[in-house]
Amino acid sequence: xxxxxxxxxxxxxxxxxxxxxxxxxxxxxxxxxxxxxxxxxxxxxxxxxxxxxxxxxxxxxxxxxxxxxxxxxxxxxxxxxxxxxxxxxxxxxxxxxxxxxxxxxxxxxxxxxxxxxxxxxxxxxxxxxxxxxxxxxxxxxxxxxxxxxxxxxxxxxxxxxxxxxxxxxxxxxxxxxxxxxxxxxxxxxxxxxxxxxxxxxxxxxxxxxxxxxxxxxxxxxxxxxxxxxxxxxxxxxxxxxxxxxxxxxxxxxxxxxxxxxxxxxxxxxxxxxxxxxxxxxxxxxxxxxxxxxxxxxxxxxxxxxxxxxxxxxxxxx
Numbered sequence: 001x002x003x004x005x006x007x008x009x010x011x012x013x014x015x016x017x018x019x020x021x022x023x024x025x026x027x028x029x030x031x032x033x034x035x036x037x038x039x040x041x042x043x044x045x046x047x048x049x050x051x052x053x054x055x056x057x058x059x060x061x062x063x064x065x066x067x068x069x070x071x072x073x074x075x076x077x078x079x080x081x082x083x084x085x086x087x088x089x090x091x092x093x094x095x096x097x098x099x100x101x102x103x104x105x106x107x108x109x110x111x112x113x114x115x116x117x118x119x120x121x122x123x124x125x126x127x128x129x130x131x132x133x134x135x136x137x138x139x140x141x142x143x144x145x146x147x148x149x150x151x152x153x154x155x156x157x158x159x160x161x162x163x164x165x166x167x168x169x170x171x172x173x174x175x176x177x178x179x180x181x182x183x184x185x186x187x188x189x190x191x192x193x194x195x196x197x198x199x200x201x202x203x204x205x206x207x208x209x210x211x212x213x214x215x216x217x218x219x220x221x222x223x224x225x226x227x228x229x230x231x232x233x234x235x236x237x238x239x240x241x242x243x244x245x246x247x248x249x250x251x252x253x254x255x256x257x258x259x260x261x262x263x264x265x266x267x268x269x270x271x272x273x274x275x276x277x278x279x280x281x282x283x284x285x286x287x288x289x290x291x292x293x294x295x296x297x298x299x300x301x302x303x304x305x306x307x308x309x310x311x312x313x314x315x316x317x
Contacts, residue, residue, distance in 0.1 A: 030128055032151040033121045038084040040160040048159035048169040049081035051204065052148055054089045054126070054141050055175075056240060058101045059265060060113045061257050063238045064088070068120055071174055071204045074230045084159050084169060086120045089144055090127055093136035099244045101270050103127030103136070112260035123148075142196035145171050149201070173203040177211040180227070184216035194223075202226035209235050247271040 041048055051071055057064060068086045075081050090106040091097075100106075107124045114120040125147055131137040139147075148171045152158070158166045173179075183189050183198070197203065198220065207213055207229060217224065238256055246253045248271065254262055265271060 030125065032125075032155070033087075033123055034151075034156065036085060036117070036119050036121050037152070037156075038119070038159070039156070041082050041084065041162055043082045044162040046080055046082040048084045048161075048167060049075060049079075050084055050148060050152060050169050050171050051086045051174040052089055052145060052171060053087070053174045054144055055091060056095070056097055056100055057088060057090045057106050057110050058097075058099055058240050059106070059243060059257055059261055059271070060088070060110050061238045061240055061243060063236045065113060065117075065120070065258075066236060067174060067176070067206050070206060070230055070232065072119075074204070074228065079228070081170065083119070086174070087148065088114065088120065088122045089125065090122070092126045092129055092138050094138040099241065099271070105264075105268060105270060109261045109264055112264055113258045115260065140193060141173065142193040145173060145197060145201045171201050173197060173201060174206075175203060176206050177208040177213045177216075179203070180205050180213055180216045180220065181211055184219040194220075198223035198226055202228075204228045204230060206230050207232055209237060244271045248273045 037050075038048075051068060053064065053067065055064070072083050072086075075083050088110045090103060090110060091100075093100065093103045101109075103124070104127065107122055107127055110122040114122060126139045126144060127136070129137045129139050152171065153168045158168045160166050180203075183194060199222075202223075203226070205213070205227060209232075213229060217227065217229070220227065243253050243256055246256070247265065250272075253265075
């Protein structure tokens, strides 16, 4: 879930509030998604909270969605916050991670996955950012959080409380335990970025089996009051990596990821290796040849006499 910069990529020290994505001297059309953002609180004496998950989402899985629901339950019963919205922020194509589908595909898959959610949205901000040459530009996680802070608390003016007073929403990162593990490794994250992410904004972390989160938290003790750890009552180890492996082996991924995402992947032939693609193309060519054979077998009086193999192919399709 983490979106720390790839090796060798410099991390800016300051992050000016971005009103819109940029491509050199031109501006990419961009509208901040707010259709499902709760602009007025329903619970008195609570601080409005917006959760942001940065990641590859290549593809998005049910675990990504469950993380938001687990966090929402945790917040409701264990904190003085009120969740007013949740956002998926797919990482830029500049991240160049193995198995990373093009940004527009990942945004669309995420959008289809949350279509029927009452509070989850997808922000394409990271995927539409480009450098001066028009190439995708990496957006550090710290700047992503600043972006949400700017859009919600500056542009929109915050969230209205039950008393009619508008208040600044707390923006917090939502991530898996692997993020905290990486933040605890010396030299992997910029100290400035850690100060922004964990010090200024904070994080809700979902525990995962096989991770020693206590050890990682020990190195981040200065931010412990701004980090909330959420236990998984029902362990779920679905990952995008495992889903991609299934797809490359031409195995079913239904009930691992949302059906609309499965359909989108099939429609666009995503996450297939060359061998699988060639096999499907050969199958398609074979089916096309049988269709032509069927046409040729038409009798002189206009009736058709398809072979038994053609009938079987038609029934299976």
